[in-house]
Amino acid sequence: MLRLGRSAIFLLLIGALRSVAGPAEEHWAFKPVRALEPPEPGAMSRNAIDAFVQARLKSKGLAPAPEADAVTLVRRVYLVALGLPPTPEQVSAYKNNYERLVDHVLASPQFGERWARHWLDVVRFAETHGFEMNQPRANAWRYRDYVIRALNEDKPYDQFLREQLAGEALGEDAATGFIVGGPWDQVKSPDVVLTANQRADELHDMVSTTSSALLGLTVGCARCHDHKFDPIPQTDYYAIKACFADVQHGERRLKTPDYEARMAEADKLRARLSELDARWAECEPHAPVNARLNVEVFKPVAAKKVRFTIRNTTALEPCIDELEIWTADSRNVALARSGAIARASSVYPNSEIHRLEHINDGKYGNSWSWISAEATKGWIEIEFPRVETITKILWGRDRDEKYKDRLATEYEIAADGNVIASSSNREPYKPDPALKPFPPERKKIQQQIADLAGASMVYAGTFAKPEPTHRFHRGDPMLKREIIDPGVLSKIFPVRDEVRSVTSNRLALANWIADPRNPLTAR
Numbered sequence: 001m002l003r004l005g006r007s008a009i010f011l012l013l014i015g016a017l018r019s020v021a022g023p024a025e026e027h028w029a030f031k032p033v034r035a036l037e038p039p040e041p042g043a044m045s046r047n048a049i050d051a052f053v054q055a056r057l058k059s060k061g062l063a064p065a066p067e068a069d070a071v072t073l074v075r076r077v078y079l080v081a082l083g084l085p086p087t088p089e090q091v092s093a094y095k096n097n098y099e100r101l102v103d104h105v106l107a108s109p110q111f112g113e114r115w116a117r118h119w120l121d122v123v124r125f126a127e128t129h130g131f132e133m134n135q136p137r138a139n140a141w142r143y144r145d146y147v148i149r150a151l152n153e154d155k156p157y158d159q160f161l162r163e164q165l166a167g168e169a170l171g172e173d174a175a176t177g178f179i180v181g182g183p184w185d186q187v188k189s190p191d192v193v194l195t196a197n198q199r200a201d202e203l204h205d206m207v208s209t210t211s212s213a214l215l216g217l218t219v220g221c222a223r224c225h226d227h228k229f230d231p232i233p234q235t236d237y238y239a240i241k242a243c244f245a246d247v248q249h250g251e252r253r254l255k256t257p258d259y260e261a262r263m264a265e266a267d268k269l270r271a272r273l274s275e276l277d278a279r280w281a282e283c284e285p286h287a288p289v290n291a292r293l294n295v296e297v298f299k300p301v302a303a304k305k306v307r308f309t310i311r312n313t314t315a316l317e318p319c320i321d322e323l324e325i326w327t328a329d330s331r332n333v334a335l336a337r338s339g340a341i342a343r344a345s346s347v348y349p350n351s352e353i354h355r356l357e358h359i360n361d362g363k364y365g366n367s368w369s370w371i372s373a374e375a376t377k378g379w380i381e382i383e384f385p386r387v388e389t390i391t392k393i394l395w396g397r398d399r400d401e402k403y404k405d406r407l408a409t410e411y412e413i414a415a416d417g418n419v420i421a422s423s424s425n426r427e428p429y430k431p432d433p434a435l436k437p438f439p440p441e442r443k444k445i446q447q448q449i450a451d452l453a454g455a456s457m458v459y460a461g462t463f464a465k466p467e468p469t470h471r472f473h474r475g476d477p478m479l480k481r482e483i484i485d486p487g488v489l490s491k492i493f494p495v496r497d498e499v500r501s502v503t504s505n506r507l508a509l510a511n512w513i514a515d516p517r518n519p520l521t522a523r
Helices: 006-021 048-059 070-081 088-094 098-107 109-122 141-152 157-169 173-178 192-215 234-243 259-282 356-360 441-454 505-514
Strands: 251-253 294-313 322-327 341-344 378-396 408-415 418-422 457-459 470-472 480-483
Touching (some): 070 088, 070 098, 070 109, 088 098, 098 109, 141 173, 157 173, 157 505, 192 234, 192 505, 234 470, 234 505, 259 294, 259 322, 259 378, 259 441, 322 356, 341 356
Antiparallel strands (some): 251 457, 294 378, 294 408, 341 378, 470 480
16 A cells, blocks of 8 residues: 655645645735735824734734833834934933934944844855854955945845845945855865765855845755745756856955055066066076976067966976066066966866966965866966067966975976977976075065955955856756756746846846846845
8 A cells, every 4th residue: 555654745735725726826925016005094003004004903803002102112213223222311312203213223323233134144144164164254244344334325125136146247346245155165075076066055055045035935945856835947946046157155356446556556566576586586597496486588589378388297286376477578468467368278176276367366375376177287378468578487386385286397388389498498306495585575575465455355256157057957966957048937027038138147137136026026
């Protein structure tokens, strides 16, 4: 005899009720919001909301509680709006002027601090990564302060929502801290199954939080199958997931009003630092390679791009913290800020600190480096916006001198396909060579650069070209099925044309959520 568990019976019952009640999208919560005429006002009604409340009380045979006295009302407003009781002087000042009282508490900076706490709880904001390492996010506080400021400025709610999904496109860089506010597993693995599941979990957190916090809907339930109760096919989950496919956890530069001026000053200091480094390394141009810094000097050559090809390392995948390409007039034309584009044979997967963009971002050290995904080999290429006449190249494994592994020992450097330097021009590699110290001025310049750059960092995610989003059979990342395009819910307010009308998928999703016709957002 077939036996059904209680959960199976419950699901069958729900299905039977649905067949009687009609399709799920006909539920009141999925219908457009409509205006209602308020009931006839009662004796204690002062506005339409009072009329609705009193009509409901009357229908249940209940009477309103007695009206609070003036002092109690002042205390309630302070405690609800600011989380603090009023002083006796404030009670005296506002007990007979409620409009002035409300204006006063709404103008208080503590109003934003009080109500931001509720929003930050809803969007699972934290200032550490979670998981076993649980390391702090030094610049996550900028999102918290953005929320406080938005509330105190009385920012329109639809704009508030748009900024949190696509703030980098709307002049509010810190707002996208919303997307990456959840936990992030820093401990990566070469195991492809574990890595794929970690990435799937990161994106799932973004989808689930967005839907529950902004739509009041558990879209995350459709990760493995069609939603059991709401009209959300599994493909809708992956359509929304595709909108976030360009997002990675991490910090990026915050574009403040003085951003360009600070970056220009930092570039001058970097040029000075590179001059010091070049003089340090040029004293022994044919010395064995070392993990700290190496310089390749050659006759001036005109080129549009330079490729650094690594054929062997001391161990593991090769790592370079910065690739500098200098002209005779002392310009580092490899910098991304100068328009140079970096490419690589591969990039170490799922790492916040070992990324392609770090090869030419002007920062040094292991935490701002590129690592190949291929054992003992790989290549990195820099293409300039125009043909440049170059004279020397600086590179190292870790200019901060903390790491010596992953050092390229056999390599060649080509300009537009023509070899201009290689390891064959150097003496054979020797482990732990005795290196003369860097000049004392170097540390001072490094700190000045860090101060200029660090003042503008925000933990609000980094954005890269998204990979295709596949539907996962039963939610398993190793069971990829068809590719799913970015989109919105297909059964509830399916305005797909508007989603594709802007260049950013996240901004399109934000516009759909903030659309006044969307029945979910108001709910």
